[in-house]
Amino acid sequence: MKPNTFRAHAHELVDWMADFLEQLEEHRVVPETKPGDIRAQLPSSAPQQGEPFSQIFADFQSTILPGMTLWNHPGWFAYFPANHSPPSILAEMLMATLGAQCMSWQTSPAATELEQVVMQWLRELLQLPETFVGTIQDTASSSTLVALLSARERVTSFQFGQKGPTGLDDKALCVYASKETHSSIDKAVKLAGIGLDHLRHVETDADFALCPEALEQAIREDLQRGHRPFCVVATVGTTSSSALDPLPAIGAICQKYDLWLHVDAAYAGTAAILPEKRALLDGIEYADSFVFNPHKWMFTNFDCSAYFVKDVDLLLRTFQTNPEYLKTEYDPQVVNFRDWGIPLGRRFRALKLWFVMRHYGVEGLQDLIRQHIRWAGELVTWIEADPDFECLAPAPLGLVCFRYHPAGCDDEVMLDRYNQTLLERINATGSCHLTHTRLGGKYTIRLCVGQLYTQREHVVKAWELCKQIVQEGLE
Numbered sequence: 001m002k003p004n005t006f007r008a009h010a011h012e013l014v015d016w017m018a019d020f021l022e023q024l025e026e027h028r029v030v031p032e033t034k035p036g037d038i039r040a041q042l043p044s045s046a047p048q049q050g051e052p053f054s055q056i057f058a059d060f061q062s063t064i065l066p067g068m069t070l071w072n073h074p075g076w077f078a079y080f081p082a083n084h085s086p087p088s089i090l091a092e093m094l095m096a097t098l099g100a101q102c103m104s105w106q107t108s109p110a111a112t113e114l115e116q117v118v119m120q121w122l123r124e125l126l127q128l129p130e131t132f133v134g135t136i137q138d139t140a141s142s143s144t145l146v147a148l149l150s151a152r153e154r155v156t157s158f159q160f161g162q163k164g165p166t167g168l169d170d171k172a173l174c175v176y177a178s179k180e181t182h183s184s185i186d187k188a189v190k191l192a193g194i195g196l197d198h199l200r201h202v203e204t205d206a207d208f209a210l211c212p213e214a215l216e217q218a219i220r221e222d223l224q225r226g227h228r229p230f231c232v233v234a235t236v237g238t239t240s241s242s243a244l245d246p247l248p249a250i251g252a253i254c255q256k257y258d259l260w261l262h263v264d265a266a267y268a269g270t271a272a273i274l275p276e277k278r279a280l281l282d283g284i285e286y287a288d289s290f291v292f293n294p295h296k297w298m299f300t301n302f303d304c305s306a307y308f309v310k311d312v313d314l315l316l317r318t319f320q321t322n323p324e325y326l327k328t329e330y331d332p333q334v335v336n337f338r339d340w341g342i343p344l345g346r347r348f349r350a351l352k353l354w355f356v357m358r359h360y361g362v363e364g365l366q367d368l369i370r371q372h373i374r375w376a377g378e379l380v381t382w383i384e385a386d387p388d389f390e391c392l393a394p395a396p397l398g399l400v401c402f403r404y405h406p407a408g409c410d411d412e413v414m415l416d417r418y419n420q421t422l423l424e425r426i427n428a429t430g431s432c433h434l435t436h437t438r439l440g441g442k443y444t445i446r447l448c449v450g451q452l453y454t455q456r457e458h459v460v461k462a463w464e465l466c467k468q469i470v471q472e473g474l475e
Contacts, residue, residue, distance in 0.1 A: 028430030036188020075432030151260035178210035237268025
């Protein structure tokens with residue numbers, strides 16, 4: 001494709017992109033596609049001859065787009081948001097055009113130094129300790145694995161399969177997290193070679209936050225068994241309910257027993273840029289590592305996970321390799337982010353974060369997040385005022401957990417069935433999309449306000465839809 005042809009097609013795509021964003025609400029949030037529908041419309045083998053771009057783009061619109069779930073739809077209230085924004089999209093276009101591989105300073109000097117700058121901006125914005133140094137990973141799952149591997153390196157300093165200075169092999173190491181922690185913690189424990197038998201899911205309180213007393217008891221029991229407690233993962237904003245683990249108490253326990261504290265604030269961390277919500281991170285000074293995802297609530301395209309660590313030397317000891325073909329004359333003077341995580345190759349993720357932070361500014365980002373929290377708070381008041389609905393967890397941020405509970409019905413099996421039917425009928429409309437979880441064994445509907453294009457009217461519409469479906473009957 002020659003430059004002039006590329007230019008014409010690029011203008012066509014940008015026009016389509018702008019129209020698409022303008023008309024988002026005209027689409028279903030989730031398609032009515034059935035398994036296999038898309039594959040059935042695609043050739044079973046690649047074309048032998050090149051095809052015109054016009055045909056490729058036409059097939060995208062007729063075959064691919066109708067099968068896409070629209071996470072950027074204003075009626076998207078499911079899971080946590082996987083956001084984007086116009087400045088972030090534009091940055092992604094530039095990233096693709098540059099085609100940079102940003103594994104080291106020499107391969108992309110500007111990418112490396114911009115990442116250092118934007119991570120410093122984030123550190124200051126969140127008021128993290130000055131001892132924290134940041135890098136961008138792809139997801140919080142990867143960041144957590146990096147934290148666990150670093151923590152394991154600190155206590156063992158072994159080569160895999162050999163015993164470390166404690167005299168204990170890696171299977172004796174123990175990790176602690178609440179019963180409400182994200183499944184990525186379980187996966188990281190497996191990938192780090194610790195083994196799920198040595199992951200302790202600690203009891204939670206009435207608000208679904210980790211109980212410090214139960215944590216310390218679990219640590220003591222493992223010490224009595226001859227195991228080696230070495231890492232605690234605290235969650236600020238759990239996936240099911242946005243529960244907030246008490247960092248000061250957990251941090252004090254980690255300090256007492258010399259444990260690595262990793263704080264997973266993948267969703268909720270963004271809210272800490274609000275002065276009135278900074279208390280979410282009280283106790284962060286105890287942490288050895290911390291992660292939050294700008295691609296969730298800071299309007300930056302997936303993937304962009306901000307990972308901060310105190311001990312950079314330990315991080316490098318865990319991940320650094322230095323083969324001859326990667327050595328450069330600048331290595332003693334610069335940061336090579338290839339040594340700060342698992343993959344060698346790295347995308348230029350800092351560019352889109354830089355675009356977003358400059359476009360909105362701190363105040364613009366704060367205004368958007370405040371709106372989402374305010375609208376979620378309004379929803380809570382509507383639920384609490386309705387005798388046939390109830391909230392099932394505190395809602396400190398943008399996530400509201402609730403269920404339909406008509407007066408006089410205390411049959412939990414029946415209530416579960418009612419709410420499952422309610423959720424299915426809400427989502428079947430295609431105008432909005434919610435998800436569910438279980439809290440205290442109860443089937444719980446989750447509505448998370450956090451999408452860039454969501455307005456108060458969309459929250460109102462979702463709530464009115466809930467009530468309308470209930471009035472029509474759930475039998």
